[in-house]
Amino acid sequence: MMEALRQEAAKLLQEKRAALVIGFADRPGRPALFVSKPEDCGALVYDAACRQNLAAYLGKPEIRARLPVALVAPPAVLRSIVVLTAESQAAAGQVLALAVDRDAFLGTFDASRAGELLRAKYPDLAPEPALLERVRELSRMSASERAAFWQEQFAKCTRCYACRAACPGCYCNRCIVEKNAPQWVSTAALGHGNYTWNVMRAFHQSGRCTLCGACEAACPQGLPLMTLNAALDREALEAFGSRAGYDPEAKPMIGSWNTDDDHSYMR
Amino acid sequence: MKTIDNGGLADLAQTLAGAGYRVAAPIDDGGVVRLRQWLTGSRIALDAVPVNSIKDFLFPRSEAVARFALGEKDFTSLPVEPAAPKTAVLGARPCDAAALAALDAVFNWDYRDGTFNARRAATTVVSLACARADEHCFCTSVGGKPDGTAGADAILRSAEGGQRFVFEALTDKGRALEAAAGNQLAEGAAQADAPAQLKKRFDPEAVGRWLAANFDSPFWKEESLACLGCGACAYACPVCHCFDLQDESDKKECRRLRNWDSCGFGQFTLHASGHNPRPDQAARWRQRVMHKFSIYPQKFKTLACTGCGRCSRLCQAGMALAQTCERIEALGR
Numbered sequence: 001m002m003e004a005l006r007q008e009a010a011k012l013l014q015e016k017r018a019a020l021v022i023g024f025a026d027r028p029g030r031p032a033l034f035v036s037k038p039e040d041c042g043a044l045v046y047d048a049a050c051r052q053n054l055a056a057y058l059g060k061p062e063i064r065a066r067l068p069v070a071l072v073a074p075p076a077v078l079r080s081i082v083v084l085t086a087e088s089q090a091a092a093g094q095v096l097a098l099a100v101d102r103d104a105f106l107g108t109f110d111a112s113r114a115g116e117l118l119r120a121k122y123p124d125l126a127p128e129p130a131l132l133e134r135v136r137e138l139s140r141m142s143a144s145e146r147a148a149f150w151q152e153q154f155a156k157c158t159r160c161y162a163c164r165a166a167c168p169g170c171y172c173n174r175c176i177v178e179k180n181a182p183q184w185v186s187t188a189a190l191g192h193g194n195y196t197w198n199v200m201r202a203f204h205q206s207g208r209c210t211l212c213g214a215c216e217a218a219c220p221q222g223l224p225l226m227t228l229n230a231a232l233d234r235e236a237l238e239a240f241g242s243r244a245g246y247d248p249e250a251k252p253m254i255g256s257w258n259t260d261d262d263h264s265y266m267r
Numbered sequence: 268m269k270t271i272d273n274g275g276l277a278d279l280a281q282t283l284a285g286a287g288y289r290v291a292a293p294i295d296d297g298g299v300v301r302l303r304q305w306l307t308g309s310r311i312a313l314d315a316v317p318v319n320s321i322k323d324f325l326f327p328r329s330e331a332v333a334r335f336a337l338g339e340k341d342f343t344s345l346p347v348e349p350a351a352p353k354t355a356v357l358g359a360r361p362c363d364a365a366a367l368a369a370l371d372a373v374f375n376w377d378y379r380d381g382t383f384n385a386r387r388a389a390t391t392v393v394s395l396a397c398a399r400a401d402e403h404c405f406c407t408s409v410g411g412k413p414d415g416t417a418g419a420d421a422i423l424r425s426a427e428g429g430q431r432f433v434f435e436a437l438t439d440k441g442r443a444l445e446a447a448a449g450n451q452l453a454e455g456a457a458q459a460d461a462p463a464q465l466k467k468r469f470d471p472e473a474v475g476r477w478l479a480a481n482f483d484s485p486f487w488k489e490e491s492l493a494c495l496g497c498g499a500c501a502y503a504c505p506v507c508h509c510f511d512l513q514d515e516s517d518k519k520e521c522r523r524l525r526n527w528d529s530c531g532f533g534q535f536t537l538h539a540s541g542h543n544p545r546p547d548q549a550a551r552w553r554q555r556v557m558h559k560f561s562i563y564p565q566k567f568k569t570l571a572c573t574g575c576g577r578c579s580r581l582c583q584a585g586m587a588l589a590q591t592c593e594r595i596e597a598l599g600r
Contacts, residue, residue, distance in 0.1 A: 158328050160498035
């Protein structure tokens, strides 16, 4: 599998279909590896220890300056690439996915075609059972117990924004949390500012999150961010039939409005 | 010689709390080891380097440095008393304690920082010599030692394979804590274990020399490609001390906040005009490395890095400061 991935990456560079390949290095922690020469592709690896969502680099100006880029992409990252395509952040011919699964290299897919592979091979990607159990556990709590749970968790947040940096969906040049005229969210890494920031981050991902887990893996404080993301993922699916990252033509749920939506909450 | 059983640390914390100390210790907090206030029932965890550093107790992530009561057409200043309770940090690492000299230097440079100094004066640091080091540790490369005593008021050294600790007071504050601990620290003899062995990875002076002469090197562009520009490294660092002042108010009161900030953020040096003198991550990562290994030593005669390794241990993108320094040293050869 690894050999097929390396050969394909080298071929993309050789044929100049990609100017840069982003994959994972064979070092502890599996850091990102940036390869621009075909002969260096032998250093690429992929296994379960690779936690970063490499599509997050598509928001970095230094990487955008080096398009076309090919990314090593397991299914959740393929979904991210489709979301970015739907949101005009990844263009056909500029972003290529080196699609991988746990133990297979599945081929190269242009950003505009990644959805086809997902629909054919992974039509029902859903949160892991253990994660869904975390969501159910919280659902069983009363509203005040749940608020207390999150208050305790968010109190640990230092506002380092590692979660935001990890997420391909967080590509705003200036995040709302950094706007100060007017200021929407308290900047103090305390109490209500932390609560607002974390809830808002998750809300902005509802119907867009591909459950890749990179934010939770990046959080130095170990906050269970995926519990929040998975709860919103279920809401988006059940209330709006929205499943992010399958259709590059789909308007993001959070950015669109439909007259058929359930309006019963407005009275 | 004073000793304490490994299992006796909770009792020591309890006794110190009874003697009026706010006790902080590395505590297992749902699988994450955090240096935080010890409360009855907290589980002290000495095996892992905590995710946060000692600076949290001297320079908190957010605090009000000024307050104003807002009137119809005017305002009046309100007093701000620094919260500086008598604190004992139990089980800080030698790399935490070593950071205090670097923090003292910057917080007493052109302006003597009242809140920092009040907390510093009220804090007694009992460090724990490291019996083990992991692949991210590099204290020996930056002038430290796994059993170094710089900055510490007292030190605990593992003995008898970690079953007990030998306690040694090093300063008046340490001796005062020893007295407050009473019979929790028992007179006895024990053979201290060998501290962790850690090979020196680079020479910080050689790194500093290259840095001072290679501001425009293309090295920075490639070296910073992986950095995603969050603040995880700076916030975990025991020496990083940059802050941002923000005024926040409701209708009655305005608070001027001092929040941690990070040179990794794109907006850290963004001017109101839209110009940014550090326009890309290459310039920001260069700043981070230069501040620690070139600017700080020139200004304060001390490095702004103690080799604790938290920055690389926590970095989602695998940015590793020691590795960058190794590469720089190789470039300078």
